[in-house]
Amino acid sequence: MTYATAIEAQLTALADPTRRAILDRLRDGPLPVCDLAAGLPVSRPAVSQHLRVLSDAGLLLVTPLGNRRLYAIAPGGVQELRAYLDRLWDDALAAFASAARQAAQQQMPRE
Amino acid sequence: MTYATAIEAQLTALADPTRRAILDRLRDGPLPVCDLAAGLPVSRPAVSQHLRVLSDAGLLLVTPLGNRRLYAIAPGGVQELRAYLDRLWDDALAAFASAARQAAQQQMPRE
DNA sequence: GCTTACGGTAAGTCATGACTTACGCAACTG
DNA sequence: CAGTTGCGTAAGTCATGACTTACCGTAAGC
Numbered sequence: 001m002t003y004a005t006a007i008e009a010q011l012t013a014l015a016d017p018t019r020r021a022i023l024d025r026l027r028d029g030p031l032p033v034c035d036l037a038a039g040l041p042v043s044r045p046a047v048s049q050h051l052r053v054l055s056d057a058g059l060l061l062v063t064p065l066g067n068r069r070l071y072a073i074a075p076g077g078v079q080e081l082r083a084y085l086d087r088l089w090d091d092a093l094a095a096f097a098s099a100a101r102q103a104a105q106q107q108m109p110r111e
Numbered sequence: 112m113t114y115a116t117a118i119e120a121q122l123t124a125l126a127d128p129t130r131r132a133i134l135d136r137l138r139d140g141p142l143p144v145c146d147l148a149a150g151l152p153v154s155r156p157a158v159s160q161h162l163r164v165l166s167d168a169g170l171l172l173v174t175p176l177g178n179r180r181l182y183a184i185a186p187g188g189v190q191e192l193r194a195y196l197d198r199l200w201d202d203a204l205a206a207f208a209s210a211a212r213q214a215a216q217q218q219m220p221r222e
Numbered sequence: 223g224c225t226t227a228c229g230g231t232a233a234g235t236c237a238t239g240a241c242t243t244a245c246g247c248a249a250c251t252g
Numbered sequence: 253c254a255g256t257t258g259c260g261t262a263a264g265t266c267a268t269g270a271c272t273t274a275c276c277g278t279a280a281g282c
Contacts, residue, residue, distance in 0.1 A: 004128065011126040016270080017119060027202040029209060033229055046271055048230055053269095067228055067279045073203035078196050085189050085196070091138040092184035099140055099183065127240080144259060157241055159260055164239095178249045178258055 006058060010081045013057040018042060019050045023059070023073060030063070030072035117169060121192045124168040129153060130161045134170070134184060141174070141183035 003009040013019055018040065025031060025039055033051065037044040051071055054060045059077040063070045114120040124130055129151065136142060136150055144162065148155040162182055165171045170188040174181045 008126070008128060008131075011122060015119070015122040015126040017115065018270080020119075023199065027199070027206060029206045034227085037229095042270085043272065044229075045231080045273085049270080052230085069229070073199070073206065075203050075207045077203070078200055082193070082196050082200070085193050088134065088138070088184070089189055089193070092186050092188070095138060095140045095184065096186045129240080145257085153240085154242065155259075156243085156261080160240080163260085180259070 006080050007084050009057040010059060010078065013053050013059055014081075016050070016053075018046070019054055022047065022050055022054065026060075026071060026073045030070040032065075032068040032070055034068070036071065117191050118195050120168040121170060121189065124164050124170055125192075127161070127164075129157070130165055133158065133161055133165065137171075137182060137184050141181040143176075143179040143181055145179070147182065 003012065014023075021040060022036060025036060033044065033047060036051075037047040040047060051060060055062060055071075057077075059074055061072045061074045063072070114123065125134075132151060133147060136147055144155065144158060147162075148158040151158060162171060162173075166173060166182075168188075170185055172183045172185045174183070
């Protein structure tokens with residue numbers, strides 16, 4: 001329901017295969033719910049619920065258009081997630097390099 | 112259990128707050144399970160299970176060291192995930208630009 | 223006005239997964 | 253060779269979330 005961070009909401013949203021399928025179908029542009037559900041193996045209400053989760057995570061934009069609602073991937077939605085992964089990546093590399101340096105020193109204490 | 116793609120396994124692994132806490136504690140370098148569990152609000156077996164999930168997702172490296180097992184963030188583990196997000200990001204931007212262009216054309220068909 | 227498409231919400235079912243305690247096994251330590 | 257430490261696994265409980273059908277608004281078309 002409510003998540004501690006935006007990162008958590010986005011990761012949880014992306015972890016579901018149906019929701020990733022929805023995003024995949026939106027890669028080419030906005031779609032209404034009926035078109036979205038037509039290409040998915042689940043019912044339309046299920047798609048609505050997934051769209052809710054994706055919207056709450058900031059990954060989708062909704063634009064009401066007459067009778068329908070167009071859903072589109074939010075540009076910038078995954079920015080925070082990318083930044084999180086980049087930091088994790090950097091720290092992991094630094095820690096790995098540090099551990100390797102330390103291991104090398106223990107193997108040959110002096111040059 | 113078994114996931115369709117490595118992306119799915121990594122996203123599922125990262126979606127859990129306890130597992131992200133484990134990764135956070137490994138940012139500075141490798142740790143054995145007992146040290147890892149000492150700073151977390153869950154039992155040690157729970158930590159072991161989370162470590163299994165993270166390892167299966169390719170996010171951790173294990174190096175047996177005598178009696179203990181050192182866990183470390185796998186350098187390169189999040190590479191696929193970063194690539195996935197980058198593609199999603201690029202496609203979303205392209206679709207957004209395309210939609211904006213189309214909307215502008217409909218608003219003012221000729222210059 | 224009435225009817226039909228579109229889509230969100232309610233309520234209920236069922237599977238999954240996060241956690242616990244209890245146990246088993248390997249490796250240091252006296 | 254005991255006893256202890258470190259850690260994985262088994263078994264069971266409980267909450268969550270993904271899905272279904274049924275229902276209710278709202279906008280378009282006759």
